[in-house]
Amino acid sequence: MGSDEALAAGFAAHERWAFGEAYRRYASLLYSAAYNVLGNADDAKDSVGDAIARLWRSPRPYSTARGDLRSFLVVCVRNDAISRLRRRTRRLRVEERLASITPERDDPHLPDPIERDRVRHALQTLPAEQRVPLELAYYEGKTHAEIAAELREPLGTVKSRIRHGLQKLASTLRAISGAERDRV
Amino acid sequence: MTYGHIGELAELYALGALDERERTAIETHLDTCEPCTRLVGSAEGNVALMASLEPRRESPPDLNRRVDSALHAQHRAWRFPAAIAAALVIGFAPSLYLWGQERAMHRAMYATDAAMARLASAPHRTATFGATAGGPAAQVMYAPDGSWYVVVVRNATKALDVVWMHDGQRTMLGSASPIGDVSALYLPKSHRMDTLALVDGDRVVAQATLNWQKTAPTRRGDRSG
Numbered sequence A: 001m002g003s004d005e006a007l008a009a010g011f012a013a014h015e016r017w018a019f020g021e022a023y024r025r026y027a028s029l030l031y032s033a034a035y036n037v038l039g040n041a042d043d044a045k046d047s048v049g050d051a052i053a054r055l056w057r058s059p060r061p062y063s064t065a066r067g068d069l070r071s072f073l074v075v076c077v078r079n080d081a082i083s084r085l086r087r088r089t090r091r092l093r094v095e096e097r098l099a100s101i102t103p104e105r106d107d108p109h110l111p112d113p114i115e116r117d118r119v120r121h122a123l124q125t126l127p128a129e130q131r132v133p134l135e136l137a138y139y140e141g142k143t144h145a146e147i148a149a150e151l152r153e154p155l156g157t158v159k160s161r162i163r164h165g166l167q168k169l170a171s172t173l174r175a176i177s178g179a180e181r182d183r184v
Numbered sequence B: 001m002t003y004g005h006i007g008e009l010a011e012l013y014a015l016g017a018l019d020e021r022e023r024t025a026i027e028t029h030l031d032t033c034e035p036c037t038r039l040v041g042s043a044e045g046n047v048a049l050m051a052s053l054e055p056r057r058e059s060p061p062d063l064n065r066r067v068d069s070a071l072h073a074q075h076r077a078w079r080f081p082a083a084i085a086a087a088l089v090i091g092f093a094p095s096l097y098l099w100g101q102e103r104a105m106h107r108a109m110y111a112t113d114a115a116m117a118r119l120a121s122a123p124h125r126t127a128t129f130g131a132t133a134g135g136p137a138a139q140v141m142y143a144p145d146g147s148w149y150v151v152v153v154r155n156a157t158k159a160l161d162v163v164w165m166h167d168g169q170r171t172m173l174g175s176a177s178p179i180g181d182v183s184a185l186y187l188p189k190s191h192r193m194d195t196l197a198l199v200d201g202d203r204v205v206a207q208a209t210l211n212w213q214k215t216a217p218t219r220r221g222d223r224s225g
Helices: A003-012 A016-038 A041-057 A069-087 A094-100 A118-124 A128-138 A144-151 A155-183 B009-015 B020-030 B034-052 B061-073 B080-099 B103-109 B114-120
Strands: B125-128 B137-142 B148-154 B160-166 B169-176 B182-188 B195-200 B203-209 B222-224
Touching: A003 A016, A003 A069, A016 A041, A016 A069, A016 B034, A016 B061, A041 A069, A041 B061, A069 B034, A118 A128, A118 A155, A128 A144, A128 A155, A128 B009, A144 A155, A155 B009, A155 B034, B009 B020, B009 B034, B020 B034, B020 B160, B020 B169, B125 B203, B137 B203, B148 B169, B148 B195, B160 B182, B169 B182, B169 B195
Parallel strands: B125 B222
Antiparallel strands: B125 B137, B137 B148, B148 B182, B160 B169, B160 B195, B195 B203
């Protein structure tokens, strides 16, 4: 059993060591995921701290049937962050928030600018009918019902476009990642 | 989502594009449905890929300490067998004793380790299922914060599905299978459910309304439903 599998099995068994190790292994990713939704450090810390504590309190938060533990944790933290974002009365426009998360240049732990822009570049490859609802969901934390109302499209149409847009985007991102690995 | 599977809601769940009630319904369904769990896992992989390619920041040291503290300060949540046994002790011990259950059931009921004592003293409420003619006699005990539920069916002759009724839909929670002539289903949850039903096939045979009004719960539990 590889280390990822052992960690996932330990997490599914609700072992304390596995919760601690999973957090340590993915701490930067989880904190960044929350920060990129909420745009400030205090809220991001609350989001990650509360999400992990809630998982620890839950009897069966994760099963290995769910697949990748890292993905599960990222989505848990993002969902918590999105709930906080919705509760906030002050809403930032997506451009303002994206600008606010532009990292400081002297931070040695940050990816280079090309890497930072990959998701947004990949989004541009989607047709607008898929890209716009996906951006509203991912960057603005809107529900599918809010998106349907804003775009004046039927709910079923919006659901379908988000689904296909996400699948296509992931496929594009994987292809880009694969091509970059091949060049190295 | 209906009584069936979640379908295209998997991507919306992973993106965070569902409202709180829809999200809770999905999470409840995932407790009992492995195909949908795999579907959501796949969608989570796509969203995590997006998140992993976005700007990265180091996690602050105080957050790391906070998480470490949470993992060591909080005890794990309810364990399935202990919680069922505790709930039976709380709400049904006298009746069950008279019913002459199997010896194993008695041993479970009267186990008295420290954990049991703590669980048995937990505040809880009780709601009785209103049954259709010939339907089962059943009750649900539940934590005032909705963190756990135990459904107990007396004189059970076969397994019944326990479902959450909400928004004109049914969300499958699990099946209560008979042990002797009592069925019990423990449901660790993180939310409050207003209406539970027992379903035989597609037919609702009993339904309970849970009371979430703020009243001081007692050790024996408040009554509602």
